[in-house]
Structure formats: C-alpha cells, structure tokens
Amino acid sequence: MNGFFITLEGIDGAGKSTQARALATWFEGEGREVVLTREPGGSAGAEEIRRLLVEGAPDRWSGETETLLFTAARRDHLERVITPALAAGKVVISDRFADSTRVYQGAARGELRALVDTLHKLAIQREPDLTLILDMDPDVALSRGLARASGEDRFEEEGAAFQHRLRAGFKALAAEYPSRCRLVDASRPPAEITPDLIAATQERLA
Ligand code: TYD
DSSP states (O other): OOOEEEEEEESTTSSHHHHHHHHHHHHHHTTOOEEEEESSOSSHHHHHHHHHHHSSOTTSSOHHHHHHHHHHHHHHHIIIIIHHHHHTTOEEEEESOHHHIIIIIIIISSSOHHHHHHHIIIIIOOOOSEEEEEEOOHHHHHHHHHHTOOSOOTTGGGOHHHHHHHHHHHHHHHHHSTTTEEEEEOSSOHHHHHHHHHHHHHHHHO
C-alpha cells in the first residue's frame, strides 16, 4: 500500500477540520490507516512553535520571521510525523500545509512569496498528492471563526479585507497547481461537501 498525502486548505473558518475528520472516517472505512494532523503544529515541537505564532498581537512578528517560524514548524512536522507515516503506507490528512504559507505569508501579508518559495525548496520540498481548497465567502467564514474565541485569534483579528485577499490567493493557487489542487464550494452544509471531497480523492487515487 502506498502512502497518500492530502491537505485541506482555505480561509479561516471554512470548515477544514470537520471535512478532514469526515475524510479520515471514509478512508478508514476503505481499510486504510489514517494520520489526521494539522498545521501549524502536528508534532510536539511544531505545536510549541504554533503557540508562538497564533497567540499575541497581530504585529508580534515581521512577515519574514513568521515565514521562518512556519517553515521550522513544518520541517519538524514533516520529519517526525508526515514522512514516517507515508513511508509506512498510511494516509496523511493535514489541515493546512505549505499552501497556507504561500497564501498567508506569500501573498496576503506582504510580497514574501520569493522567501516562502526559497525556504520551501531548501527545507521542505514535499508537495501533497492532493490539495482540497475549501472556498467560501469570507464574511460568513469570519463570523464563524471569531465565534470560537479560542484565544488563537492573532490571524483572524486582521479583518474581512484580509480574508478576501486570502480567498483570492487560494483561487490563484488552484490555478497555479491544477494537477494537485481542487477548489470546492464550501458554502454548502458540511454533509454536502464531503461527497465532493471523496470523489476528488477517488479520482486522484485512480
Ligand atoms: P489554523 O489553526 O488552521 O486556524 P483556523 O482553524 O482558524 O483556520 O491556523 C492558524 C492560523 O495560522 C490561521 O489563521 C492560518 C495561519 N497560517 C499561516 O498564516 N501560515 C501558515 O503556513 C499556516 C499553516 C497557517
């Protein structure tokens, strides 16, 4: 059995974690072993870095420092969790991965895409087999995200205009990597979205 690496991407509050769990359940029903994980975080070291990233004032880090921290967290997550699981033939489903850095740091928060791409090439390299981008109106998603009040709202505090730039960034990314990215309408009820994600997965596995 070959390992299979899926990532879920999209703006804050688009329902990625719900869909990641639904996809994991489907894979388990198919008899596959699944590792459900997330970024920033996913390994012990990366979860420590996560706290530095998601808590505190929006201007706590420069865009450059933030990009280095996300990349450091990803490297640890890859070494400790993703690569070993794929090597063991498991399915890895990650709620966010490198595309989030391309869009959040590389496009929406400053013109840092060159730095993002260089760091990715040097320290990460790995791309997912399939990336499901959950697309929806940021005004709806933002109200859901803030409603959670998790204390992890450093990014969500930046407001609607930022979320609209992110949505455009994810759409551009889907056009940039058409062979591995699928844009999915996430404004529908979760139970209607899951079958589309499973269909995209089956198509990619075939
Ligand atoms: P996440 O826990 O996925 O938040 P949410 O569940 O609200 O989508 O991610 C925390 C924040 O970090 C989120 O606003 C997106 C941001 N982020 C980046 O800016 N760059 C990255 O590379 C990643 C992985 C996340």
